[in-house]
Amino acid sequence: MEEKEKFELVLGEAISRMEDGEERAAILARFSDFQKELSEAFQIADRFSLLGKDIKPEKALLQKIIQEIGVVTPVPEKRFSYISGDSKGRWLFINPFQIQRVMNTQMKVLLPLVVVVLLAGGVYYFNQAGSPEFAQKNADEAPLSQGMPAGGDSSGKETVATKSEAPSTGNPDDIVNDIIASLAEEETILNDANADADFATYDSAVLGEFGQFSYE
Amino acid sequence: MNKIIPSIVGAVLAISPAFSVFAQEGTPPTAVNFCTRISREIDQRIGQHMSEREAKLKNRRAEREAKLEERREERKDRLGDFRERRDERRDVHYAKLMERATTTAQKAAVTAFQQAIESAVSVRKSAVDAAQSAFKSGLDTAIANRKTAVDAAIATLKSSLDAAMAKAKSDCSSGVAPATAREAYRTAVENARKKFQDDMKAAEKVRDTVKTLQDTRRAAVKKAVDDFKVAVEKARQDLKAAFGR
Numbered sequence: 439m440e441e442k443e444k445f446e447l448v449l450g451e452a453i454s455r456m457e458d459g460e461e462r463a464a465i466l467a468r469f470s471d472f473q474k475e476l477s478e479a480f481q482i483a484d485r486f487s488l489l490g491k492d493i494k495p496e497k498a499l500l501q502k503i504i505q506e507i508g509v510v511t512p513v514p515e516k517r518f519s520y521i522s523g524d525s526k527g528r529w530l531f532i533n534p535f536q537i538q539r540v541m542n543t544q545m546k547v548l549l550p551l552v553v554v555v556l557l558a559g560g561v562y563y564f565n566q567a568g569s570p571e572f573a574q575k576n577a578d579e580a581p582l583s584q585g586m587p588a589g590g591d592s593s594g595k596e597t598v599a600t601k602s603e604a605p606s607t608g609n610p611d612d613i614v615n616d617i618i619a620s621l622a623e624e625e626t627i628l629n630d631a632n633a634d635a636d637f638a639t640y641d642s643a644v645l646g647e648f649g650q651f652s653y654e
Numbered sequence: 655m656n657k658i659i660p661s662i663v664g665a666v667l668a669i670s671p672a673f674s675v676f677a678q679e680g681t682p683p684t685a686v687n688f689c690t691r692i693s694r695e696i697d698q699r700i701g702q703h704m705s706e707r708e709a710k711l712k713n714r715r716a717e718r719e720a721k722l723e724e725r726r727e728e729r730k731d732r733l734g735d736f737r738e739r740r741d742e743r744r745d746v747h748y749a750k751l752m753e754r755a756t757t758t759a760q761k762a763a764v765t766a767f768q769q770a771i772e773s774a775v776s777v778r779k780s781a782v783d784a785a786q787s788a789f790k791s792g793l794d795t796a797i798a799n800r801k802t803a804v805d806a807a808i809a810t811l812k813s814s815l816d817a818a819m820a821k822a823k824s825d826c827s828s829g830v831a832p833a834t835a836r837e838a839y840r841t842a843v844e845n846a847r848k849k850f851q852d853d854m855k856a857a858e859k860v861r862d863t864v865k866t867l868q869d870t871r872r873a874a875v876k877k878a879v880d881d882f883k884v885a886v887e888k889a890r891q892d893l894k895a896a897f898g899r
Contacts, residue, residue, distance in 0.1 A: 446659050470728070484716070535805060542702060574828065579668060585810055605746075605749070606743075606746045606747045606749075606750040608747075608750035608751055608753060608754040610751065610893045610894055610897070611748040611890070612769075613750075613751065613885070614886055614889070614890040616743070617747075617771065617886055618886060619741075619882060620736075620740050620743075621879055621882070621883075622739075623736060623874065624733070624737075624782075625879065627729060627732050627733050627736060627877075628733070628782060628785075628786060628875055629872075630725075630729050631729065631786060631789055631790070631871065632868050632871075633725075633789075634725060634789075634793055635724070635793060635865075635867065635868055636860070637718050637793075637797065637863040638793060638796050638797050638800060638860045638864045639720065639724045639800075639858065639860060639864075640714065640715075640717075640718040641711055641714045641715060641718065641804070641863060642858065643710045644707065644710050644714045644856055644883070645711065645804060645857075646854070648704070648707050648808060648811060649811070649847045649851055649854075650786050651699070651700055651703045651704075652699070
């Protein structure tokens, strides 16, 4: 266990004992190895009134706060809802009227702007993802063994072969699958020849008319 | 009044032979007019019919030849483009493989892989081209044979019709009853028509020939593709073995 972790445990134990009413001196004596660190911790705790002492702000600071409140409250639009004595809940750090104004005016501009920026970012990202450079980068990062099946049967991979337009990954399986997948396109072209057979009887309809005459 | 009745009787007796002609049992007017119509109407109409159909057949055949040639050329171009694209594509694959091969053994394996694939591609191309060529020439032969058979059938039909027409004209001019001449002509024409229809049925058997050609081509292409897949699979396994997979 590292020193830091040990101290965290000791500190937790020390705070627990303090809360149980044990004297600081006794605690420091108990954890003699961390006396210095614990002393500093106690000082910090004292400072932030963690031990029940109130922190009293300076008189000048309080006067300044009161003055600022005095400037704000006479203006109706700037009155905060928490000023009233019966106000409850979280304090607002902005005037509700300002919120309303922002929503009504600035947000009309800002919101579409944000949407446009997000859309532009998305388009840029997907364009990058589809670009050869992006694929090249990914391919470079991919290990040579990626996609290699453990066994010899790879017939099932034919159906998921890469498109001919996709950049080469340098992966043997991708390459072989790509080669095999291309056969389908070739077969489509070759099979088109089958339709030529229809031309053998292309004149059948005309020939049928030869015997259709009247001798009356 | 005494002169009127004998005049009527005499007139009736005078024209009675004409009535006897119309009174022939069951003979339609067309049969009666056959001999007068056969030379200037029936002969001309059938001759025109045959000429029009022959011209139409000639156009149809020219259209077939043009369309078939167009399809073949278009397919040849497509196949050529496809093969050129695939050749380039494989070159890219080989380069990429070689780029990723790190050891001498792996580079040698890539070279062997490339040779195996190219050899398989070459064998497949030859086999496929042979199958396509055999189908093409077989189809051309079938079409030519059918054309010969059809032309012979048409010639037979025409000569049969001409003979029937000549016989009818001869019968009419030699005093054979029009109905008899017409019946003989009708029988001859029907026989000629039946013969032509039989010849056409025989010519339509080209479909069987073409079907055989199609099956043969399809089987040959399938075998070429299957053989290619086997060769490519072997090349894949050899390559992967070289890479220790």
